[in-house]
Amino acid sequence: MTTETMEAPAVASPTATPPHPLREFWGYFSANHGAVAGLVIIVAVVLLALLADVIAPHDPNITNTTIALKPPFWQEGGSIAYPLGTDPIGRDILSRLIYGAQLSLLIGIVVVAISIAVGTVLGLVAGFFRGLTEIFIMRLMDIILTLPSLLLAIVIVAVLGPGLMNAMLAVALVILPHYVRLARAAVITETSKDYVTAARVSGAGTTRLMFREVLPNCTAPLIVQASLGISTAILDAAALGFLGLGAQPPSPEWGTMLADAREFVLRAWWVVTFPGLAILITVLAFNLLGDGLRDAFDPKLKR
Amino acid sequence: MAAPPFSVLAMLRFILTRVSLIIPTFIGITLLAFFLIRLVPGDPIETLAGERGIDPVRHEQLRKEYGFDKPIIVQYGIYLARVLQGDLGKSMITQEPVLNEFSALFPATIELALCAILFALILGLPAGIIAAIRRNSIFDHGVMGISLAGYSMPIFWWGLILILLFSVQFDLTPVSGRIDVLYYIEPITGFLLIDTLLSDEPEAFWSAVRHLILPTIVLGTVPLAVIARMTRSAMLEVLGEDYIRTAKAKGLSRFRVVALHALRNALIPVVTVIGLQIGVLFTGAILTETIFSWPGVGKWLIDAIFRRDYPVLQGGALLLGVVVMSVNLLVDLAYGLINPRIRHTR
Amino acid sequence: MALVEIENLSVEFPTQGGIMRAVDGVSLKLEEGEVLGVVGESGSGKSVTMLALMGLIPFPGRVRADKLAFNGRDLLTISDKDRRKLTGKDVAMIFQEPTTSLNPSFTVGFQLTETLRLHEGMDRKAAERRAVELLGQVGIPSPESRLSAYPHQLSGGMNQRVMIAMAIACNPKLLIADEPTTALDVTIQAQILDLLISLQKERNMGLVMITHNMGVVADTAQRVMVMYAGQIMEERSAADLFASPQHPYTAALLAALPERSEGGRLATIPGVVPGLYDRPKGCLFSPRCAYATEHSRTVRPALKPWAGGHIRCHYPLGDPNRSAAINHDHPVGTEAAS
Numbered sequence: 001m002t003t004e005t006m007e008a009p010a011v012a013s014p015t016a017t018p019p020h021p022l023r024e025f026w027g028y029f030s031a032n033h034g035a036v037a038g039l040v041i042i043v044a045v046v047l048l049a050l051l052a053d054v055i056a057p058h059d060p061n062i063t064n065t066t067i068a069l070k071p072p073f074w075q076e077g078g079s080i081a082y083p084l085g086t087d088p089i090g091r092d093i094l095s096r097l098i099y100g101a102q103l104s105l106l107i108g109i110v111v112v113a114i115s116i117a118v119g120t121v122l123g124l125v126a127g128f129f130r131g132l133t134e135i136f137i138m139r140l141m142d143i144i145l146t147l148p149s150l151l152l153a154i155v156i157v158a159v160l161g162p163g164l165m166n167a168m169l170a171v172a173l174v175i176l177p178h179y180v181r182l183a184r185a186a187v188i189t190e191t192s193k194d195y196v197t198a199a200r201v202s203g204a205g206t207t208r209l210m211f212r213e214v215l216p217n218c219t220a221p222l223i224v225q226a227s228l229g230i231s232t233a234i235l236d237a238a239a240l241g242f243l244g245l246g247a248q249p250p251s252p253e254w255g256t257m258l259a260d261a262r263e264f265v266l267r268a269w270w271v272v273t274f275p276g277l278a279i280l281i282t283v284l285a286f287n288l289l290g291d292g293l294r295d296a297f298d299p300k301l302k303r
Numbered sequence: 304m305a306a307p308p309f310s311v312l313a314m315l316r317f318i319l320t321r322v323s324l325i326i327p328t329f330i331g332i333t334l335l336a337f338f339l340i341r342l343v344p345g346d347p348i349e350t351l352a353g354e355r356g357i358d359p360v361r362h363e364q365l366r367k368e369y370g371f372d373k374p375i376i377v378q379y380g381i382y383l384a385r386v387l388q389g390d391l392g393k394s395m396i397t398q399e400p401v402l403n404e405f406s407a408l409f410p411a412t413i414e415l416a417l418c419a420i421l422f423a424l425i426l427g428l429p430a431g432i433i434a435a436i437r438r439n440s441i442f443d444h445g446v447m448g449i450s451l452a453g454y455s456m457p458i459f460w461w462g463l464i465l466i467l468l469f470s471v472q473f474d475l476t477p478v479s480g481r482i483d484v485l486y487y488i489e490p491i492t493g494f495l496l497i498d499t500l501l502s503d504e505p506e507a508f509w510s511a512v513r514h515l516i517l518p519t520i521v522l523g524t525v526p527l528a529v530i531a532r533m534t535r536s537a538m539l540e541v542l543g544e545d546y547i548r549t550a551k552a553k554g555l556s557r558f559r560v561v562a563l564h565a566l567r568n569a570l571i572p573v574v575t576v577i578g579l580q581i582g583v584l585f586t587g588a589i590l591t592e593t594i595f596s597w598p599g600v601g602k603w604l605i606d607a608i609f610r611r612d613y614p615v616l617q618g619g620a621l622l623l624g625v626v627v628m629s630v631n632l633l634v635d636l637a638y639g640l641i642n643p644r645i646r647h648t649r
Numbered sequence: 650m651a652l653v654e655i656e657n658l659s660v661e662f663p664t665q666g667g668i669m670r671a672v673d674g675v676s677l678k679l680e681e682g683e684v685l686g687v688v689g690e691s692g693s694g695k696s697v698t699m700l701a702l703m704g705l706i707p708f709p710g711r712v713r714a715d716k717l718a719f720n721g722r723d724l725l726t727i728s729d730k731d732r733r734k735l736t737g738k739d740v741a742m743i744f745q746e747p748t749t750s751l752n753p754s755f756t757v758g759f760q761l762t763e764t765l766r767l768h769e770g771m772d773r774k775a776a777e778r779r780a781v782e783l784l785g786q787v788g789i790p791s792p793e794s795r796l797s798a799y800p801h802q803l804s805g806g807m808n809q810r811v812m813i814a815m816a817i818a819c820n821p822k823l824l825i826a827d828e829p830t831t832a833l834d835v836t837i838q839a840q841i842l843d844l845l846i847s848l849q850k851e852r853n854m855g856l857v858m859i860t861h862n863m864g865v866v867a868d869t870a871q872r873v874m875v876m877y878a879g880q881i882m883e884e885r886s887a888a889d890l891f892a893s894p895q896h897p898y899t900a901a902l903l904a905a906l907p908e909r910s911e912g913g914r915l916a917t918i919p920g921v922v923p924g925l926y927d928r929p930k931g932c933l934f935s936p937r938c939a940y941a942t943e944h945s946r947t948v949r950p951a952l953k954p955w956a957g958g959h960i961r962c963h964y965p966l967g968d969p970n971r972s973a974a975i976n977h978d979h980p981v982g983t984e985a986a987s
Contacts (some may be wrong), residue, residue, distance in 0.1 A: 027665075146631060147624050150586035151604070155335075155620050158341045158608045235457055239590060242459045243605060254555070258460055265463050266471055275466075276460025284455040289401035291451070438708075545749040551705055553764050553815070554737030557729075567754045642754070 026204035028296040030160055041285035049101040056095040060252045069268045085270040092256055096252040097278050103253045104282060107168055108230035113167045114172040115179050123183025124210045125295035141177035149174040157245040167246035171236045175229050186218030220297045230281020231283045238279050254279045315529030328628050332640045336458050336621040337382050340613055346620030350613050387399040396610055401618030405600060410493025412599035416584050419522035427527045431534025440469030446531055458587055462594035478518050479596035483510045522591045526580040530615055533576040537569035582627050652823055652855045653679035660697050663709055671697040673879040678908050682853040686866025689876035698801050699825045703742055704732050708729050717917035735850040738768040741816035745828040751800035758796030768819045783814040806837035817848055818974050823855040838886035863902050876921055885958025895956055895965040898934050940964055942978035
C-alpha cells in the first residue's frame with residue numbers, strides 16, 4: 001500500500017525516517033531531566049555502597065566519646081576529618097551514611113525481588129486459572145491494600161519480632177498486591193490476543209505459556225513498578241527502623257540512625273538532618289527514575 | 304435539578320451493592336486479627352492475659368473462656384461473635400477494655416487527620432489545576448518537582464526538621480502534645496478545636512491550634528503531593544476531552560470551562576485517590592503521633608508493641624482496619640454521587 | 650460583505666519531530682445562507698481549518714493568516730472576550746462524536762440552558778422554556794422529560810440532536826458541522842442530515858458541512874471544497890464539481906463512491922496521506938497521482954482560479970493542452986502507462 005510514498009525519498013524532506021524504537025525510548029527518557037538526574041544519583045549511591053570500604057573515612061561502628069557530637073566541618077568546632085560531624089557516641093556520620101547506603105540498597109532490592117517473584121507467580125496463577133483461585137488471591141490482595149501499609153507492616157513485625165529481616169519480609173508483603181495485580185492484568189489482556197491462542201493451538205503448556213509468552217510482555221510495567229517499589233521499600237523499612245522495629249542499633253541503617261539521634265535533635269541538628277536527607281534523596285531518585293521510565297515506555301501518555 | 308424518581312431505586316441498589324462488597328474485607332480483617340495472636344511465639348493464653356507463669360486453675364479457666372479447647376473454626380466463631388458485640392478484650396497494662404481506650408484516643412487522631420487532608424486539599428487542588436492549565440510552565444515544573452519530593456518524603460524525618468526549624472530556631476510552635484499543660488479542657492466532642500471553643504478559656508483554642516500546625520503539615524505532606532499530581536494529570540486528561548472543546552465552542556469563559564466543565568470530571572479520579580490516601584493518612588498518623596507525642600491511636604498502637612500489650616495491638620489494628628474500610632466505602636459512595644455514569648449503570 | 654473571509658490561513662503544531670503544518674495556505678469565502686461542503690480524508694486539515702475560524706486551536710498550535718474575518722469582524726486582532734461573544738452565538742459548531750462531545754457530568758438541560766443564559770441573558774425559567782422548544786425543534790420526543798437526562802442515557806442520534814439544539818440556540822449566522830453523521834448508524838445519518846438542511850433553510854444560516862464522504866455533500870452543499878494534506882485541492886460549485894471534477898484527487902474521490910462505480914471493484918486511491926516525515930517537495934498529491942511528472946514532484950502548484958472556482962494542480966483535467974503539458978514534463982506516475 002505505502003510503497004508509492006516510500007518510493008519518493010528524493011523529494012522528501014531531510015528528516016525522512018522516523019527514529020528507531022530504542023533510540024526513541026532513550027530520546028524520551030533523556031529529554032526528561034528529572035529521570036536522568038534520578039539515574040545519576042542512583043549510580044552514585046550504588047558506587048558509594050560498593051566502594052564503601054575504600055571511600056568511607058572511618059569505621060562506621062568505632063565509638064569514641066572524646067569526639068562525641070562534633071559538628072560538620074564548616075561549623076565552629078568541626079574538623080575535616082569528620083566532614084559531616086559525629087553522633088552522640090563519636091561515630092563518623094559520613095562513614096555511617098556510606099555504609100547505610102549498602103543496607104538501603106540491599107533492602108530495596110531484596111524486598112522488591114521477593115515481591116516480584118511471589119507477586120508475578122500469584123498474579124499469573126490468578127490470571128490463568130480464574131475462578132475460585134483468582135477470587136481468593138485477588139480478595140486477599142484487596143484486603144492487604146485496604147489496610148494502611150505501615151500498620152500492616154508494624155503488626156507483622158510486632159508478631160515476628162523486630163529486626164531487619166522481619167521488617168523486609170513485612171514490607172515485601174505490603175507491596176505485594178501491586179505486582180499481583182499487574183501480572184494478572186497482563187495475563188488477562190495478553191491471553192485474549194492472537195499470539196497466545198496461536199501458542200496454545202500449537203500445543204504450548206500452561207506453564208510455558210505463562211513464563212515464555214506472557215511474562216515478557218509485562219516487563220515494561222514491571223520494571224516501572226520495581227523502580228517505584230524500591231523507593232517504597234527503602235522508605236517503609238526506614239520508617240520501621242525509626243520506630244525501633246526494623247534494623248537494630250548499632251546498624252547504620254538510615255532510619256535506625258534517625259531513631260538513635262532523635263533525642264539530640266535540639267542540641268545537634270546534624271545528627272538528624274543527614275540520615276533523613278540521605279533517605280529523601282535516594283527515594284526521590286528511584287521515584288524520578290520510575291516516572292521517567294513510565295513516560296518513556298508510553299510516550300503517548302505524555303501527549 | 305431534581306433527579307427523576309427511577310434513579311432513587313438505582314441509587315439504593317448501588318448503595319446496597321457497595322455495602323455488601325465490604326463483607327469479605329471485614330471477614331479478612333477479623334481473620335488477620337484472629338491469627339495475629341496465634342502467630343506470636345509462646346502460649347496464646349499468656350499472650351492474651353498478659354500474665355506470665357499463670358497458675359493452672361486460672362489457665363484452664365481462660366482456656367475455656369477463649370475457647371482454646373475447641374476446633375480453630377469454632378474459636379474464630381467465638382472471636383467474631385465477641386468482636387461484633389464490641390468486646391475486643393482488655394489492655395494487659397491498664398485492664399481497660401480496648402474499645403474504650405480506642406474511642407477515647409480516636410478523636411485526637413481524627414482531628415489531626417482531618418486537618419491534614421484539609422491542608423492537602425486546600426493547597427493540592429489549586430496547585431494541580433494551575434499546573435495543568437499552565438502545562439510545561441515554570442510553575443508546572445515547580446509543582447511537579449516539589450510534589451515528587453513530598454511524595455518521597457520520610458515524614459518521620461520531616462517532622463524532626465520542622466521541629467528544628469520552627470520550634471527550636473524560631474520558637475514559633477510547640478514541640479509536642481495537643482495543648483499546653485496549663486489548660487484542662489473537659490472532653491465533650493473529643494475534638495480539642497471544638498472543646499476549647501466551648502470552654503471558657505479562649506487562649507486554650509489558640510494553644511490547640513499552635514499545637515496542630517506542625518503535625519498537620521507533616522501528616523498532610525504526602526497526601527498533598529499525591530493530590531497535586533493526581534489533580535494535574537486528571538485535569539490534563541479531561542482538558543483534552545471532546546466536551547471541553549464543546550464548552551469552549553459555546554463561548555464560555557476560560558474560568559467556567561476549567562472550574563466547572565473540566566474540574567467536575569477531573570474530580571472523579573481525584574476523589575478516588577483521596578479515598579486511597581486515607582490508608583496512607585493512618586500510616587502517617589502512626590509516625591506523626593510518635594514524633595509529636597500526639598495522644599492518638601497511632602502512638603497508642605506503637606506503645607502497645609513495646610509493652611507487648613497484645614490485646615491492644617489486636618483490637619487496635621482491627622479497629623483501624625475497619626475505620627479505613629468504612630472510609631473507603633464512603634468514598635466509593637461519594638464517587639457514585641459525583642459520577643452519574645456509575646450511579647445509573649450499576 | 651461575505652460572512653466568512655479567510656485568506657492564506659495556515660495552522661502549525663510543534664511536535665517532537667518538528668513542525669507539523671495541519672493547514673497550509675487555505676483561502677475561503679462564504680456568503681450568508683450558503684452551504685459549503687468541505688471534503689477530505691482524515692488528517693487533511695478540514696476540521697482544523699474550521700477550528701481556527703472558531704478560535705479553538707489548542708495550545709501550542711499557531712494560527713497565521715493574511716485575513717480571517719467573520720461577519721466583517723477581524724478575528725486576528727479581536728480580543729478573547731469579544732471573540733467569546735461571537736463563538737457559540739453567531740457561529741456555532743457541532744462535532745463528530747455526539748456522546749463524548751457532551752459533558753457526562755451534567756444534564757442535557759443544564760448544558761443547553763447554559764448557552765442561553767450566557768449569550769441571551771435569560772433567567773433559568775425562560776432558558777428552560779426555550780430549551781424545551783429547541784429540543785422539540787430538533788425532533789426529540791417529549792422534550793420536557795429530557796432536560797434532566799444525562800448524555801449517557803440517550804442514544805448517539807439523540808445526543809447529536811441535543812448538540813444541534815445547543816448550536817442553534819442563539820440563532821447563529823453560521824453553523825459548522827464537523828462530520829456530524831460519521832459516528833451514527835446509517836439510518837440515523839439521513840435523519841440528522843435532513844434536520845441540518847431544513848434548519849439551515851428555515852433560518853437562512855450559513856452551513857459548513859465537513860465530511861470525508863463525497864456522498865454527504867452531493868445532496869446538501871452548494872459549493873464544495875476538497876482538501877488534501879492541509880491544502881485546498883479544488884473548490885467549485887457542487888454541481889460543476891460533481892459533473893466534471895478538475896483535480897485528479899477529486900476525480901479519484903468521486904470514482905471511489907459506490908453509487909458511481911460502473912460494476913466490478915470499487916476504485917481506490919493507492920498510498921496514504923503524507924505524514925510529518927514524508928511531505929513531498931512538489932505537489933502534495935504527486936506520490937499518489939496517476940499523472941505526476943518530474944515537474945509536479947519538484948514544483949508545488951499554486952491555488953489558481955479555474956473553471957468558476959479554484960484549483961491547485963499543474964494539469965487540470967479540463968485543460969485542453971493537458972496531455973501535451975504532461976508529456977513535456979516527463980510523466981512518472983505509475984498508472985500513467987496503463
